[in-house]
Amino acid sequence: MEEFVIPKQPGSNYLNAEYGLKSWLLTKDHKRIALLYLGAITFFFFIGSLYAMMIRLELLTPQGDLMQSSTYNKTFTQHGIVMVFFFLIPAIPATLGNFLIPMMIGAKDLAFPRINLLSWYIYMAGGIITIYALLAGGVDTGWTFYVPYSTTFSNSYVIATGVGIFINGFSSILTGLNFIVTIHTMRAPGMTWFRMPLFVWSHYATSLIMILGTPVVAITILLVALERLAHIGIFDPAAGGDPVLFQHLFWFYSHPAVYIMVLPAMGVVSELIANFSRKNIFGYKFVAFSSLAIAVLGFLVWGHHLFVASQSVYAGMIFSFLSFTVAIPSAVKVFNWTATLHKASISYDTPMLYGLGFIGLFTIGGLTGMFLATLAVDVHVSDTYFVVAHFHYIMVGGTLLAYLGGLRYWWPKISGRMYPEGWGRFSALVVFVGFNLTFAPQFLLGYMGMPRRYHTYPVELVSWQVLHVLSTAGASILGVGLMIPLIYLVWSMRYGRIAEANPWHLPGLEWQTPSPPPTENFLTTPIVTHEAYEFAPPEHKEVVGKFERQQPAES
Amino acid sequence: MSEHIVQPRIYIMIFLALMLGTGLTVLAAFYDFPGPLNAVVALTIACLKATLVVLYFMHVRYSGRLIWLVIIAAIFWLAIMFAITFSDYWTRNWLPIS
Numbered sequence: 017m018e019e020f021v022i023p024k025q026p027g028s029n030y031l032n033a034e035y036g037l038k039s040w041l042l043t044k045d046h047k048r049i050a051l052l053y054l055g056a057i058t059f060f061f062f063i064g065s066l067y068a069m070m071i072r073l074e075l076l077t078p079q080g081d082l083m084q085s086s087t088y089n090k091t092f093t094q095h096g097i098v099m100v101f102f103f104l105i106p107a108i109p110a111t112l113g114n115f116l117i118p119m120m121i122g123a124k125d126l127a128f129p130r131i132n133l134l135s136w137y138i139y140m141a142g143g144i145i146t147i148y149a150l151l152a153g154g155v156d157t158g159w160t161f162y163v164p165y166s167t168t169f170s171n172s173y174v175i176a177t178g179v180g181i182f183i184n185g186f187s188s189i190l191t192g193l194n195f196i197v198t199i200h201t202m203r204a205p206g207m208t209w210f211r212m213p214l215f216v217w218s219h220y221a222t223s224l225i226m227i228l229g230t231p232v233v234a235i236t237i238l239l240v241a242l243e244r245l246a247h248i249g250i251f252d253p254a255a256g257g258d259p260v261l262f263q264h265l266f267w268f269y270s271h272p273a274v275y276i277m278v279l280p281a282m283g284v285v286s287e288l289i290a291n292f293s294r295k296n297i298f299g300y301k302f303v304a305f306s307s308l309a310i311a312v313l314g315f316l317v318w319g320h321h322l323f324v325a326s327q328s329v330y331a332g333m334i335f336s337f338l339s340f341t342v343a344i345p346s347a348v349k350v351f352n353w354t355a356t357l358h359k360a361s362i363s364y365d366t367p368m369l370y371g372l373g374f375i376g377l378f379t380i381g382g383l384t385g386m387f388l389a390t391l392a393v394d395v396h397v398s399d400t401y402f403v404v405a406h407f408h409y410i411m412v413g414g415t416l417l418a419y420l421g422g423l424r425y426w427w428p429k430i431s432g433r434m435y436p437e438g439w440g441r442f443s444a445l446v447v448f449v450g451f452n453l454t455f456a457p458q459f460l461l462g463y464m465g466m467p468r469r470y471h472t473y474p475v476e477l478v479s480w481q482v483l484h485v486l487s488t489a490g491a492s493i494l495g496v497g498l499m500i501p502l503i504y505l506v507w508s509m510r511y512g513r514i515a516e517a518n519p520w521h522l523p524g525l526e527w528q529t530p531s532p533p534p535t536e537n538f539l540t541t542p543i544v545t546h547e548a549y550e551f552a553p554p555e556h557k558e559v560v561g562k563f564e565r566q567q568p569a570e571s
Numbered sequence: 572m573s574e575h576i577v578q579p580r581i582y583i584m585i586f587l588a589l590m591l592g593t594g595l596t597v598l599a600a601f602y603d604f605p606g607p608l609n610a611v612v613a614l615t616i617a618c619l620k621a622t623l624v625v626l627y628f629m630h631v632r633y634s635g636r637l638i639w640l641v642i643i644a645a646i647f648w649l650a651i652m653f654a655i656t657f658s659d660y661w662t663r664n665w666l667p668i669s
Contacts, residue, residue: 228644228645228648232652258660260659261656264656264659265656268652268656315648315651316651316655318655319655319659322659326663327659327663328658328659328660328661328662328663328665329662329666330658330662330665331655331658331659331662334655334658335655
């Protein structure tokens with residue numbers, strides 16, 4: 017293919033190509049849109065964290081001495097809604113995915129730049145409506161909007177919040193659509209499917225879930241609104257409906273939504289593990305296809321949320337079995353990451369610390385998910401703090417850690433500056449310690465019978481309070497661990513050391529262009545001639561049977 | 572890809588067919604069919620109307636195989652949702668209530 021050289025002003029990049037608010041608000045550059053998303057989701061993350069702080073403070077003592085039960089209901093509901101719909105789901109795809117997918121496949125932009133910008137505006141519209149609902153009086157149904165409470169009994173802003181989430185869903189669908197078309201049609205010459213970085217594979221799988229699942233939750237929320245406004249009867253047994261139908265429809269999306277959150281995180285971790293081990297990932301194709309397997313199987317397991325909701329015991333058996341099958345591709349990833357580390361030249365930079373933290377915490381989160389997929393055990397721990405601990409190990413220990421690691425890893429590319437490594441490592445350790453201290457006691461609390469969504473517990477159960485105090489102390493440490501990066505990343509934008517194009521010395525395409533990149537990403541169209549994680553020179557390779565084995569390079 | 576030009580006559584015919592479907596739905600609502608047939612009749616008419624919209628108004632009939640693949644995948648996913656959800660409803664009464 018003929019190389020196309022773009023004439024450039026020296027030193028011009030996507031950050032200084034244009035100036036002014038208008039140049040940001042009307043930009044079609046995927047990198048700038050990623051930064052718009054970064055700002056917005058950081059805002060929502062801090063709103064969600066504020067609610068988390070209130071929850072932890074309330075549970076410090078057995079009495080409800082900080083807030084009334086109705087306020088507490090709103091607090092945990094709003095924590096869940098803001099964190100799930102406005103932080104965790106868009107966190108990695110809309111920021112890192114948006115920024116990196118075109119760069120990783122050698123494209124100038126996403127396939128539909130205007131739709132990309134539209135998706136940010138839709139996200140903001142949904143976010144503003146939701147914030148309005150929270151400020152106007154809030155919502156107290158739990159982030160799950162279970163009927164009949166949400167349709168009949170709740171006196172809070174259910175419909176306004178629902179409208180915010182409904183609108184926000186379209187942002188997710190458009191991002192997914194954009195990624196799929198871009199990955200299919202805009203790969204650089206030589207960028208075959210099996211040369212794509214695993215980050216791109218995992219985003220491809222995520223996009224499939226976004227497109228296939230999100231419309232269902234939109235329809236479900238619409239039905240809740242119709243039921244609330246017009247009493248159409250679809251969830252009301254008195255009118256021939258069924259409240260459990262809501263749970264089926266809601267979880268048909270919301271369980272795969274967990275994979276929308278964690279698959280991109282797995283993509284980030286694959287990059288971190290391979291690149292900071294300086295090795296081709298062990299079993300590339302297995303890791304790539306396991307993303308697709310998780311996306312497909314993730315759609316078949318939603319009924320494990322309904323084991324104690326009067327679902328048929330036979331359907332429960334099927335869902336229990338199917339839930340166990342999702343563990344297989346997840347385990348493939350964990351084992352392959354671990355095998356990649358074997359005899360590798362590992363460097364323990366900040367992103368890698370987050371990556372290693374992810375493997376441990378995701379494994380705990382995943383395995384406790386197996387407890388919950390077991391019918392009999394689920395009866396005991398359903399709706400207890402065991403469940404809360406489990407999904408926070410996946411969402412915070414998994415997605416948040418990967419997001420933080422990825423942000424640090426690509427920060428030199430995004431900002432053109434290096435972050436302070438010492439502070440980076442320190443805050444990564446603080447986050448790890450704080451996280452475990454917050455959520456590990458919750459497994460015990462749940463197993464001992466502490467139900468979720470209650471703001472009081474018996475005074476005589478001293479062990480419960482001890483565990484709650486540990487959890488709140490951990491949350492404070494976690495909060496400090498999250499504030500440090502906010503400060504030093506903002507600091508580094510002005511005072512950080514200027515980053516070179518490829519500060520980690522890696523083969524990925526995104527590192528073969530200046531930091532920060534020019535608006536068009538590459539000065540010349542790249543031609544790809546090697547695999548994604550090609551570290552070893554040819555003399556360090558040996559052929560064993562039909563497999564090519566990579567020897568670690570001499571140090 | 573060249574765009575297929577659809578004659579206005581086709582659009583008008585499809586529009587009339589959709590109106591007929593709406594009329595039939597309203598008419599059917601005045602009859603009480605035996606058993607679960609009320610829902611079956613209404614949903615059958617609705618599905619036929621949706622198929623006409625997808626095939627003609629959304630131009631799928633004149634589109635390539637990739638578009639067909641996307642539509643079939645979406646319908647397959649919908650079928651998964653219905654089938655597994657109904658696995659709950661069909662088997663709920665299998666165990667005698669003690």
